[in-house]
Amino acid sequence: MLPSHPAVIAAIVLAAGASTRMGRQKLTLPMRDGRPLVRLAVEQVLGAGLDDVVVVTGRDAEAVALALAPLPVRTVVNPRYAEGQSTSLRAGLDALRPGTDAAVVALGDQPLPDPDIIRRLVAAFRTASRPIVVPVYRNGRGTPVLFASVLFGELRAVTGDRGGREVIARDPTRVAEVPIDLPMPADIDTPQDYEAARRTGEPRA
Numbered sequence: 001m002l003p004s005h006p007a008v009i010a011a012i013v014l015a016a017g018a019s020t021r022m023g024r025q026k027l028t029l030p031m032r033d034g035r036p037l038v039r040l041a042v043e044q045v046l047g048a049g050l051d052d053v054v055v056v057t058g059r060d061a062e063a064v065a066l067a068l069a070p071l072p073v074r075t076v077v078n079p080r081y082a083e084g085q086s087t088s089l090r091a092g093l094d095a096l097r098p099g100t101d102a103a104v105v106a107l108g109d110q111p112l113p114d115p116d117i118i119r120r121l122v123a124a125f126r127t128a129s130r131p132i133v134v135p136v137y138r139n140g141r142g143t144p145v146l147f148a149s150v151l152f153g154e155l156r157a158v159t160g161d162r163g164g165r166e167v168i169a170r171d172p173t174r175v176a177e178v179p180i181d182l183p184m185p186a187d188i189d190t191p192q193d194y195e196a197a198r199r200t201g202e203p204r205a
Helices: 037-046 061-068 085-095 116-128 149-156 165-170 191-200
Strands: 009-015 052-057 074-077 102-107 132-137 145-148 175-179
Touching: 009 037, 009 085, 009 116, 037 052, 037 061, 037 102, 052 061, 052 085, 061 074, 074 085, 085 102, 085 149, 102 116, 102 149, 116 132, 116 145, 116 175, 132 165, 145 149, 149 165
Parallel strands: 009 052, 009 102, 052 074, 132 175
Antiparallel strands: 102 145, 132 145
16 A cells, blocks of 8 residues: 555665675776776666665675765665675665655665666556565666565565565555666676676676
8 A cells, every 4th residue: 555645755776695606895896987886876866756765785885885975865884795685685774764654775896777667666666555666677667676574574484595586475455666778787896897897888688
């Protein structure tokens, strides 16, 4: 059910991974115009004009936070980041301000091509009366995903190196889809991903 008041919508950007496939901290690697990868991703989220942005850090938390200064975001450190993505999601949910009606969960290693993607998710949430809104790219469902606060308890119950996928799959009637006529944005996991992104200015799909 949609809130009766103007919805307060936040973003949780997950930026706490161990970067094991990269072999070094990928989030602080320089990307477009020399900006660090995580900064580029968070700037795209900020461009959507949400009410609050929480960035969850883990490995090299101080360096990642420094890469984001002085952006208008709040950072929270997940000391259990090595236990998997679910712990970072929980840390982000716990950091949300009281009264938050929904959260857009985004990835710190996946810069969006356009902040309008998030704005479209928010618009669908306001009109579709469904608690989950997912983007559907040319090649399938992707991220970021919007979750209404009624599902925060289910998200907190996820364990291991998983995010909200099982919550999305649990009941298809709870999900609204937003078609996005773009390739799915790719994250940067390996040195090959990074070099391809440096050449083209965008992560490869």
